[in-house]
Amino acid sequence: MIRFENVCVSYEKGDAPVLDSLSFEIKAGESVGLIGSNGAGKSTLLKTLTGLLSYDGNITVCNLPLTKDNLAEIRRKTGYVMQNSDNQLFMPKVIDDMIFGPVNYGESRENAEKSADEALAKLGAEYLKDRYNHKISGGEKRLAAIATVLAMKPEILLFDEPSSALDPKNRRSLISILNSIPETKIIATHDLDLVLDTCERVILLSGGRIAAQGNAGNILKDKELLEKNNLELPLSLIPRGEI
Amino acid sequence: MNKARKAGAEIKAVEALAQGNSLVHRLSPLSKLAMALAYIIITVSFGKYDYSALIVMLLFPVIGYQLALIPIGTCFYKLRIVLPLVCAVGVFNPVFDREIMLRIGNVAVSGGVISMITLMMKGVFSLMMSFLLVSTTPVDELCRALRKIHFPKLLVSLLLLTFRYVSAMLDEVAVMTDAYHLRAPGQKGIHFSAWGTFLGQLILRSSDRANEIYSAMLLRGFTGDFDYSPPKKYSRLSPLIALILISLFIAARLFNVISLFGRLK
Ligand SMILES: Nc1ncnc2c1ncn2[C@@H]1O[C@H](COP(=O)(O)OP(=O)(O)OP(=O)(O)O)[C@@H](O)[C@H]1O
Ligand SMILES: [Mg+2]
Numbered sequence: 001m002i003r004f005e006n007v008c009v010s011y012e013k014g015d016a017p018v019l020d021s022l023s024f025e026i027k028a029g030e031s032v033g034l035i036g037s038n039g040a041g042k043s044t045l046l047k048t049l050t051g052l053l054s055y056d057g058n059i060t061v062c063n064l065p066l067t068k069d070n071l072a073e074i075r076r077k078t079g080y081v082m083q084n085s086d087n088q089l090f091m092p093k094v095i096d097d098m099i100f101g102p103v104n105y106g107e108s109r110e111n112a113e114k115s116a117d118e119a120l121a122k123l124g125a126e127y128l129k130d131r132y133n134h135k136i137s138g139g140e141k142r143l144a145a146i147a148t149v150l151a152m153k154p155e156i157l158l159f160d161e162p163s164s165a166l167d168p169k170n171r172r173s174l175i176s177i178l179n180s181i182p183e184t185k186i187i188a189t190h191d192l193d194l195v196l197d198t199c200e201r202v203i204l205l206s207g208g209r210i211a212a213q214g215n216a217g218n219i220l221k222d223k224e225l226l227e228k229n230n231l232e233l234p235l236s237l238i239p240r241g242e243i
Numbered sequence: 244m245n246k247a248r249k250a251g252a253e254i255k256a257v258e259a260l261a262q263g264n265s266l267v268h269r270l271s272p273l274s275k276l277a278m279a280l281a282y283i284i285i286t287v288s289f290g291k292y293d294y295s296a297l298i299v300m301l302l303f304p305v306i307g308y309q310l311a312l313i314p315i316g317t318c319f320y321k322l323r324i325v326l327p328l329v330c331a332v333g334v335f336n337p338v339f340d341r342e343i344m345l346r347i348g349n350v351a352v353s354g355g356v357i358s359m360i361t362l363m364m365k366g367v368f369s370l371m372m373s374f375l376l377v378s379t380t381p382v383d384e385l386c387r388a389l390r391k392i393h394f395p396k397l398l399v400s401l402l403l404l405t406f407r408y409v410s411a412m413l414d415e416v417a418v419m420t421d422a423y424h425l426r427a428p429g430q431k432g433i434h435f436s437a438w439g440t441f442l443g444q445l446i447l448r449s450s451d452r453a454n455e456i457y458s459a460m461l462l463r464g465f466t467g468d469f470d471y472s473p474p475k476k477y478s479r480l481s482p483l484i485a486l487i488l489i490s491l492f493i494a495a496r497l498f499n500v501i502s503l504f505g506r507l508k
Contacts, residue, residue, distance in 0.1 A: 052462075075462055086414070087411075092381070100460075134255045
């Protein structure tokens with residue numbers, strides 16, 4: 001579904017690469033946790049994957065090489081929940097934002113609104129539908145941004161810190177939603193408990209390189225590996241008494 | 244509240260107004276755009292001393308606001324910063340043009356004063372009409388209408404993005420001034436030694452945000468075009484209403500309605 005081969009990315013020509021010859025593969029239907037300390041390159045990887053940054057190497061998404069010609073097609077198939085919801089929501093009302101994508105891709109307004117309602121219902125956030133984006137809280141913005149992306153019904157879902165700003169209850173419901181979505185997912189986060197609950201596989205980034213990848217349970221248990229990469233054991237795996 | 248935040252909120256409040264559902268809101272954006280343009284062109288074309296004929300033009304926006312269910316005060320409140328500028332355009336006319344044109348009792352009124360008043364009226368009326376358009380038509384719809392009449396894609400995208408970025412930039416100003424004041428208590432404004440960095444930061448931060456917002460739009464299929472199905476049903480009568488109104492504008496321009504009434508008496 002997604003394949004990276006020797007991918008290098010730098011923001012400025014001549015600068016040290018932010019992603020340094022990354023190679024990995026993600027199969028259809030897989031849920032992959034992308035972890036790493038601040039500045040490790042998680043957001044950069046997701047931006048590259050959606051064609052927002054130029055890169056060296058080879059990237060294939062949904063069997064299409066990531067090139068200018070395929071960009072529209074690939075973007076249609078991927079949904080990206082950005083790290084900063086303020087930037088993701090640009091229309092006056094939540095509902096306007098939710099139908100922006102589908103309608104741009106040729107859906108009728110009625111259908112778009114129906115998918116919007118479904119997405120909001122999934123998140124238990126129907127009450128946000130007619131609210132103004134500038135009058136809702138940080139966590140509500142996050143929910144709205146997630147709903148916006150779900151409403152596009154993408155084949156690949158990319159989440160950048162989806163649980164930040166959510167209260168425990170909404171975080172819980174996010175986890176159950178993530179688990180109920182059959183599509184391919186990449187979840188970039190510091191919330192390792194969330195990864196433990198939602199991902200089979202983990203890719204650990206460090207300084208733009210892959211420090212480790214493999215079974216989520218194994219990597220997230222590896223205290224030494226995590227600490228070497230400025231991360232800590234998920235709370236739920238710390239033995240009682242040591243907290 | 245932080246001034247920048249207030250300004251940002253006001254812009255967003257105008258967008259909120261545009262979401263209403265009055266008679267005026269239901270007219271198609273293209274008809275409204277045509278009407279507003281015609282109104283402004285005709286208003287501006289009135290003669291330099293034609294204040295008495297011009298007064299009639301005030302009727303249109305006033306009635307428009309009534310029908311749009313927007314208090315006229317909103318317009319003056321939102322435009323309170325630009326209004327004085329518009330009015331200032333003619334302030335020197337009385338100095339240059341001293342010929343006496345009119346006597347009201349003992350007071351002689353010079354041509355300069357009259358042309359100043361006429362000019363102010365033109366400016367204020369045009370602003371009122373523009374604001375009526377903006378507050379009854381969502382920006383997206385306005386841009387779509389512009390594209391329909393083959394306005395260049397680049398300009399339309401630019402208009403749309405500017406609108407989005409201005410509020411993003413005001414947000415950034417608000418956040419930054421708040422952050423500044425939290426660490427510089429009791430200080431009024433921003434000390435000028437910090438202006439350079441402040442401005443530089445502001446530009447960088449807003450352009451970062453602008454980039455991200457633009458990315459978010461691209462990722463959801465924005466191509467700079469609005470060729471998708473119209474989102475709202477607009478009144479089918481819109482073009483007809485526009486036509487009638489534009490004829491009325493022209494009539495008001497050609498015949499001095501006020502003096503006609505005067506003569507009928
Ligand atoms: N617009 C940019 N221009 C230049 N460098 C950037 C830019 N954005 C990010 N970087 C650099 O790229 C590196 C990776 O950033 P990235 O945002 O991908 O990190 P991240 O893993 O998402 O971190 P976080 O957990 O804090 O979100 C960082 O060292 C950062 O300094
Ligand atoms: Mg990030």
